[in-house]
Amino acid sequence: MRFAARSLSVRVAAAMVVLVAVVSIAIGGLTTAAISSYLTNQLDGKVTAAQGRAAGALRNGGPPPDAPHGQDAGTVTVYRQASEVVGTVITSDGQLTALSDEAINVLDQSATDQNSTVSLPDLGTYRVRASNIGPVTVIAGLPTKDIQNTVNSLIGWEALFGGLGVLAAGGVAIFVVRRQLRPLRQVAQTAREVAALPLDTGEIGVTARVPDQLTDEHTEVGQVAVALNTLLGHMENALDARHRSEQQVRQFVADASHELRTPLTTIHGYAQLSLHQRDPELFTHAMGKVMVETTRMASLVEDLLLLARLDAGRPLDRRPVDLSRLARDSITDAEIVAPSHHWELALPTDPMIVIGDEQRLHQVVTNLLTNARRHTPPGTTVTVAITHHEHSAVLTVHDDGPGIPADLLPNVFRRFTRADTARTRTSGGTGLGLSLAESIAHAHAGTLTLTSKPGSTTFSLALPV
Numbered sequence: 301m302r303f304a305a306r307s308l309s310v311r312v313a314a315a316m317v318v319l320v321a322v323v324s325i326a327i328g329g330l331t332t333a334a335i336s337s338y339l340t341n342q343l344d345g346k347v348t349a350a351q352g353r354a355a356g357a358l359r360n361g362g363p364p365p366d367a368p369h370g371q372d373a374g375t376v377t378v379y380r381q382a383s384e385v386v387g388t389v390i391t392s393d394g395q396l397t398a399l400s401d402e403a404i405n406v407l408d409q410s411a412t413d414q415n416s417t418v419s420l421p422d423l424g425t426y427r428v429r430a431s432n433i434g435p436v437t438v439i440a441g442l443p444t445k446d447i448q449n450t451v452n453s454l455i456g457w458e459a460l461f462g463g464l465g466v467l468a469a470g471g472v473a474i475f476v477v478r479r480q481l482r483p484l485r486q487v488a489q490t491a492r493e494v495a496a497l498p499l500d501t502g503e504i505g506v507t508a509r510v511p512d513q514l515t516d517e518h519t520e521v522g523q524v525a526v527a528l529n530t531l532l533g534h535m536e537n538a539l540d541a542r543h544r545s546e547q548q549v550r551q552f553v554a555d556a557s558h559e560l561r562t563p564l565t566t567i568h569g570y571a572q573l574s575l576h577q578r579d580p581e582l583f584t585h586a587m588g589k590v591m592v593e594t595t596r597m598a599s600l601v602e603d604l605l606l607l608a609r610l611d612a613g614r615p616l617d618r619r620p621v622d623l624s625r626l627a628r629d630s631i632t633d634a635e636i637v638a639p640s641h642h643w644e645l646a647l648p649t650d651p652m653i654v655i656g657d658e659q660r661l662h663q664v665v666t667n668l669l670t671n672a673r674r675h676t677p678p679g680t681t682v683t684v685a686i687t688h689h690e691h692s693a694v695l696t697v698h699d700d701g702p703g704i705p706a707d708l709l710p711n712v713f714r715r716f717t718r719a720d721t722a723r724t725r726t727s728g729g730t731g732l733g734l735s736l737a738e739s740i741a742h743a744h745a746g747t748l749t750l751t752s753k754p755g756s757t758t759f760s761l762a763l764p765v
Contacts, residue, residue, distance in 0.1 A: 308484075309477045316473035321466045328458035335454055339447040343427050344415040350375050351429045351440035371440075376426060378407050378439040389423065411439045483514045483521045487528055494532060508532075560600065563593035603732045607715070610739040616657035623652040623661070623693055623763070627684050630665040640678035646685035652693045654763045656744045661763075664740050664748070667733040668697040668759050676701030692746070692762040704752040712750055713738045737761075 353370055354377045371377070371390050376399060378387040387399030387407070399407075402421040410418045411430035418441070419425050425448070428441030493508040509529050516522035570586040570593075624647045635643050654661075665684075672682045682699045704712060711717050715735040734748075737759075741748040746763040 309474065309481050312477045313470060313473040316477075317466055317470040320469040321462070324458075324462040324465055328455070328462055332451060332454055332458065336447065336451050339450060340427070340444075343442060343444065343447060346372070347415055347427050347429050347440060347442050350377075350442055351431060351438065354379075354440045355431055355433050355438045372442065374443045376403070376407065376420070376423070376428070376439075376441045378404055378411075378437075380408065380437040380439075381435055407439050407441070411441070417444065481521075484524070486510065486514060487521065487525050491528060494535075560597060563597040563600075566590075566593045567597075600732070603736055607732065607736060607739060610736075610743050616660055616740075616743050618655055619658065620653050621656050621658045621661055623654050623686055623695060624648065625651070626658065626662055626665060627686060627695060630662065630669055631684055633666070634669045634673060634682070638673045641673060641676070642679070642681040644681060644683040646683060648686060648688065652686050652688065652765070654693050654744075654765055656763065657740075660740045661744070664737040664761060665695065665697075667737045668761070671733055671759075672697060672699045672701070672757075688765070689762070691764060693765045695761040695763075696758055697761075698756070698758045700755050701757060703754040703757050704750070709750065709752060713748070 350371055373390050373392050373394060376387065376389045378385065378399065385404055385408070387404040388396045389399055389403075391397050400421060403423060406418055406420055407428060410416060411428045413430055415427055415429050417425060417427055423443070425444045426441040427444055428439060430437060430439045432438070487510050490508050490510050509532065510525040514522060515525045515529065517526055567590050570589045574583050574586040574590075627647065628645060631643050631645050634641070669682065669684070672680070676682070676699050680699050680701045682697065685696050685698070687694050687696075708717075713734050715732055717731050717734070738748045741761055741763070744763055746761065749760045749762075751758050751760075
């Protein structure tokens with residue numbers, strides 16, 4: 301019963317059945333009232349005619365007490381003159397029978413010059429009318445039993461056909477509603493299938509969808525189906541993005557652990573060596589290696605910490621920065637570190653001012669120059685240029701080295717991605733430089749892009765001015 305009460309199809313079908321029942325009752329009541337009124341009007345005409353015949357018989361000298369005067373069976377007639385009263389009724393065989401005193405009293409008290417309904421003892425309900433012919437009051441009436449029989453029969457037939465109509469309407473309503481709600485059940489089935497999937501772990505992929513033939517937005521069910529498909533699409537994207545993020549975190553932790561393991565192993569080895577060796581020269585060498593690896597590990601930890609802060613959306617310093625001066629300082633440092641490369645600078649006449657964190661922007665340019673120095677052979681020309689494009693300042697670092705292989709380009713900004721096999725020199729880095737540069741660019745509402753082919757590699761840093 302609770303399921304039936306909550307079922308939409310049952311409730312809609314019940315509403316349709318109730319509506320049909322109410323309409324049937326209303327139509328039946330109005331039809332009965334109309335037929336009853338029509339038959340009553342016809343009977344009133346007959347009563348008027350019967351009263352006229354009774355009055356005509358009086359004008360012709362008075363009715364013989366044993367003659368029906370041409371009246372129909374069941375007609376009652378009362379003549380009153382002073383205290384003399386004569387009342388008769390025509391029986392079914394056409395004979396006159398005297399009215400009882402009770403019936404005469406009822407007619408005498410109730411009859412008027414308008415047709416009215418009275419109940420006569422032993423005779424039933426009558427429609428009667430009275431008129432005065434001189435000193436004589438003439439009352440005539442006809443029984444209403446034919447009207448009552450007709451109306452009762454009509455009510456019976458209406459009840460029968462109304463009940464059959466309600467039953468038929470109920471069956472048709474259930475069939476039609478279930479058929480019309482079948483698409484909604486398919487939508488619910490799709491939702492159940494998706495709900496049964498293991499959505500908490502792993503890659504989700506493409507889940508079930510409501511069939512296209514049920515996604516007509518001109519219908520209510522179609523609108524629900526489209527909304528569900530849209531929701532499932534957003535859910536898939538969100539869950540897949542979460543899965544990719546989890547995979548990246550796992551890979552990031554694994555790569556960071558690997559990078560930290562190497563210097564830690566080296567430090568551990570030289571520490572053990574220094575404990576077992578008393579040679580001052582060897583001890584000094586061991587401590588030097590420990591210092592080098594410690595510095596390398598500290599740099600890696602600093603880079604990891606900066607990436608974590610950038611991923612968390614930590615705000616950077618926001619001050620005016622002269623990008624031209626920053627590029628000149630970076631080129632000067634690069635010329636000292638790598639004099640075997642050719643370093644060139646192309647700057648605009650006026651200073652290029654951007655708003656940002658000078659230290660972090662300097663780190664971006666330094667990382668780009670370091671990347672070009674490490675992964676290109678001696679004699680390579682590296683050019684740093686600054687231009688103004690629409691509302692952005694664009695700093696480019698271009699080199700004419702061997703370029704980056706096409707299969708490495710999609711992953712060049714991923715963390716711990718190395719290009720040792722792609723360039724001619726061994727990098728010696730941790731693979732975080734370009735990832736850090738891109739994250740810092742994004743933190744400044746800018747972009748860092750790369751184009752590369754043999755003989756031409758260009759990094760473009762665009763910052764809003």
